Each structure stands twice: as structure tokens, then as C-alpha cells.
Amino acid sequence: MRNNYLFTSESVTEGHPDKIADQISDGILDAIIAQDKFSRVACETILTTGIAFVAGEISTKAYVEIPDIIRDVIKDVGYCDASWGFDYHTCSVLTSIHQQSGDIAMGVDSGGAGDQGLMFGYATNETAELMPMPIVLAHRLTRRLAEVRKRKILPWVRPDGKSQVTVEYKNGKPFRIDTIVVSTQHSPDVTNREIERGIMEQVIKPVMPKGLYDPTGVKHHINPTGRFVVGGPMGDTGLTGRKIIVDTYGGHGSHGGGAFSGKDPTKVDRSASYMARYIAKNIVAAGLADKCEVQLAYAIGVADPVSVLVDTKNTEKVSVDNLDKLVRKHFPMTPRGIIEHLKLRRPIFRKTAAYGHFGRNEPEFTWEKTDKVRALRKDAGL
């Protein structure tokens, strides 16, 4: 990796159509798991003008009223008025749910992975969250966009929005913010000048870190199209699983391609990605490396991973052979082992479906705990 460069990451608000789809899928998952924690759920959502369509494979003993959950999520997100382009109580709700394929269930019932695939986890000590700086900053902006809307600090802000932050790295460390892009859906009666001032003073300045953000030196693009009244599913069709880089590390490191939302934890796309983050984060938190990326890969119906790769990008403080051994010793990697260790059979997923699955400190995010630090350090002789 170069030492001096610009790196860009983006985030979207909970009102972005792809993110509404993720929240609907995880809202349904949570409602089902709350009643029957062994349910198999694979739930996909597509949203377009006036329509929310949910399809998927669900095997459960639970009974939930899926249309109500869909409408609740859309309401919580903030689309409550047809004049905003989407309205939770008048939109059309379609569902097409069937059972998990018996052929797949067979492989999963015996403890095997619910699919083949590759998953990555990443951690770096460049922020307190042990996350890459650009994605941390991008999420701060979209969270704040939602906040100024909900608290009516900027009453003309509407639910759909995006942010993007370009960070200049020097000697491999975040040095300054180079460019910020913010786009927010807005009411038709506000001027571009007002938007620019409001976003600048109430969104960007309050949440950008003083040490990296010098307002005069940063290029700002605030609502660069010049108009963003049409938003949400009316401006852009939303689908579950289409913000997988926003969900993870903002493009720092690799991605295996699997989406998270709507999937119960027997799907390794989700559970093994959480475990890979947990491993990487504990290694960095233990001081065994400055950066760490973990790849896990599975075959469908097989419990043990077919490959495990721990890559510190040459920042390790102990030998890589030793690291490999520590990882195999301290971290379970079968679907069952992961589910138990991270307590994933709980209705904790809707919260993950906006502002990132990683770098969060809410107690449900068990995969963010650094509770293996002491054992790792001891075993590494540190």
C-alpha cells in the first residue's frame, strides 16, 4: 500500500432506498427470530414508486404480519406523506414468501454452512473504533443528516441522503480531509443557498474532527445536482444487499460479495463476516498488528471453513505463523460455534441495517467486543 494518497468512502442515510430495503428485510428477520429463534430466513426487498415487494425463503414456527412490519419500517424511516414521494400507509405492499428449499435445509440442519462463499473482516488502529477513517466520517455525516431532520434543526431535510469523504493519508495515517460530498433530499421551498449554509453549519462542521477538518482547505460539494426534491424509492429503486461496502469498511480491504440484511445467522455471509471482524478487531486491539484482514471461506453443508487467511499487511508484531495458530485456537469458525459465541440467535439485526454493521458500540454488536485481548496477549507472550 502507498503511504501518501487520497482514499474515498461513502455512506447513505436510513432513508436511502437500498437502506430502506435492508431495514425491511432485517425488520422481518427480527420479528420472526423473536418468536422462533431457529427460523431460517432469507428475505429480500425491492422498493420503487408506490411499491414495496418482499420475496424470499422462510421456514419458521412464528407468525408475523409481514405487511405491517414493512409499513412500520417505512414510517420509522420517515416516508409518511405521498407529497414526499412515498407514503407508508398508502403504498402497495406485495409479498411472495415460500419455504427454504428442503435440499438446502438438509445441509444446514446438520450444522453445515448455509451457502458457499468467502467473507472478510477488517480492523485498523487508525481510529478509536478500529475502523478506517473515511467510512467512520461518512457515517457521522449521514447520522447527523438524520438527526437534524428528526430533531427539526433543519426542517426542510427529507429522509433520503448520501455522504462521501475523501481523506488524505500521509505516511499511512489520516492527515486531513480533502473533499466532502453531501446530498440531501429536501422540501421544494428551500433555496440552494439555505441548503448549503444549513448543511455546512449544522451537519458538516459539528461532526467533522477538528484535527483533520480545516473548512477553508476542504472542497465541499453540497447537493451538487442543484436539486434533490424527488427522493427515496421514487427517485431510485431500492434493493436489499446493495450497499455492502457502506455496510462494511468503505472499500478499505476486500469484500466477499455476500449481503447481510434479511439473513438469519446460519447464513455464513452474515455470521462469518461478523466473526471475521471480531477476529481482526481483537488482534488489532491486542496490539498484535496495526491492521488485520481475515478471510474465511466455506462450502455449503460443510461446517469447517475451507480456508482461513489472516493478513496484517506487514504490520504484525508477532510472527504470522504464530498469529495463524492463535486465531485457530481462540476463535470458533463453524456456523454453530460462531452463532453461539456471538449470541446471534436474537432479534438484533434491524439496528445493523443502517450506518454500518461494524465500529458500533451498542451492546447487541457482540462482534465488536474486544474480550479476547487478554488471552491473545498472554498466548503471544506480550
Add this chain to the structure above:
Amino acid sequence: MRNNYLFTSESVTEGHPDKIADQISDGILDAIIAQDKFSRVACETILTTGIAFVAGEISTKAYVEIPDIIRDVIKDVGYCDASWGFDYHTCSVLTSIHQQSGDIAMGVDSGGAGDQGLMFGYATNETAELMPMPIVLAHRLTRRLAEVRKRKILPWVRPDGKSQVTVEYKNGKPFRIDTIVVSTQHSPDVTNREIERGIMEQVIKPVMPKGLYDPTGVKHHINPTGRFVVGGPMGDTGLTGRKIIVDTYGGHGSHGGGAFSGKDPTKVDRSASYMARYIAKNIVAAGLADKCEVQLAYAIGVADPVSVLVDTKNTEKVSVDNLDKLVRKHFPMTPRGIIEHLKLRRPIFRKTAAYGHFGRNEPEFTWEKTDKVRALRKDAGL
């Protein structure tokens, strides 16, 4: 990066539900572009038992019969019989298409990017295609799966299938194949023994490279669930844009998160990813580096990228400052410049929607041309 490790990548056949969705989206795009090359298209597909639903934003002067295109793609893919789980002429086809938001069109009409976002391109000299070995091998297996089905070499093979290849790297180079996973949908009347033998002899052995593949030393997982009769959209809901790592580099290097299929080239998610590959490939082909990753990032409505990063992972043969300059000099990076240089206003996209967008040698894949090698070498003084 470590020097000795296992790395895993996967591929899926054209009959995988997510890939059918991609092919439908790109089939519609091609039909529209063929009539009106300045069309704006963002076309998303979801497929589940008995249903194909297409939604999106399309502004065009063309007239196409979308349901016919959808049925044609499903037929070509091979789902022609309800007893296989999906049937092109009896499935339900739903569409909900509206125009591109005028607010977005405004920014794009003036030559700006159709969205914000980050895009990566990658190349490595570890294969002739200048692609990472694991994804090249994974695609060979899925292509061959389709071939043995279509040519009836294995008459019990059905359209849905997946492959996964774990490659052992030694000293940073592919050294041997460690594990192969192949799952194929099949007719109910074939035994697991027949499947195993057929896949082994007719699919794996004919396409795995002798130098890397020692059949006795490789772990094979062939249809590891033990049964895969239910397949296609009946076994798993398919969505456009959900195989973005299969579409690109198999998890080697970074991904910006944007999907390709169904998007006209004013969408930088697609066009800038193609340009980033073209840049990276020409740099490696010119011998300026062994590996190269390029990140481009855009703000919506703005033509020039907000950041450009060329990263050779420390394999450069000329200074990185020099590389940066060469890239800026030789490669256009505005949406218009990219579209013109790579000739993207043509109906060439459906072909890209299965077996990867990169590492292909069909003439339409202009982003794979190494026609900048001579100019780059000359300027670099090589």
C-alpha cells in the same frame, strides 16, 4: 500482503438466480440502447418462485417490449420447464418502470457523473488475462458446467450452479489448487455417485490447469449438500447486483460497492469501474508494475473525479509520482471521456452479465484492450 497463504474465490453459472436477474437487467438495457444510445437506464430485477419483477428508472425514445425480453433471457438461460422450478413461458412477469428523476437528469445532462461513489479496478500479472488466479479458475468451472449442460455431455445437469476455488500462494504466486467446491442443480433421477464422477471427469479435470491441479492432493466438495434438485429462482430469490465480487476480481483487491448490470454508462458505478480496470491492466501490461489497483471517486453531477488513487502494492518499476502523472495524462476520467474512449454507448452489456466483466477477450470488452502499453512505456522511459 503475506507471501504464503490460501485465497478463495467463487463463481456462479448463468442459471444462478442473481445472475439471471443481472442478465435480464442488461438484456433490457441492450435492447433500449440499440434503439436510442442516449437512453438513461437503471433497471433492477427480482426473481422468485414463478415471478420476474422488473423495476427502475428509464428515460428513452426507444420502444421495447420488456416482458418479451425477460422471457427470452430466462429461456436462453435454460428454464423452459415448470418441472425444473421455473418456466419462461408461464412465469408471471411484472414491471414498474418510470422516468429518471428530472433532478438527477439535470446533473447528468451537463456531463456530470450519474451518482456519487467509489470504483476500483485491478490487474495482476499472475495470469495471462492479468486477473487473479482464483476467480479465473472459478469462472472456468461455471462456464464448463453450462457447457456440459448445453452440449448434453452431462444430460442431468440443470441451469443453476456454483463453483469455488481455493488457491495456495507461495512467495506471492499461485502454487497449487487446495480445494474445489462445485454445486450443480440436477435432475432427480441421477445418483450422487454419478454426479460426483461426472463433475470430476467432465467438468473439473478438463479445465483445471495441469501445473496447479493435482487431483489426488486437492480437497473436492461436489454437491456437498447431497441434493440440489430445487434450484434457480425457486430455491433462492435472485436480485440484480448481488454478485458484484463474482463480476469483478473474486475478492482480490477492493470494491466500491456499486453494481453494473442494468445501468447505462452515464452511471459511473459501471463506466468508471471499466475505466479503472483499463488503467490498471495497461499499467501491468506495460510492465510498470506487477499488480495495480486504481480507485476513482465521483460526486453526483460533477464530471471530474474527486479522487484518483493508483496503488501498485509496492510492485512498481517506476516511481509512484511518475505513475500518477502517466495515469492523468493517458486516461480520460470524466463520464463523457470514458464513454467515448471505451465506446460504451453500444448494446454490449448482456454478455458481461455472466462469467465476469473482466479478463475477457471478446472484442466488445474494450476495457480489456492493452492499447496504451506502448505510449505508457515510452513516457516512462522504458
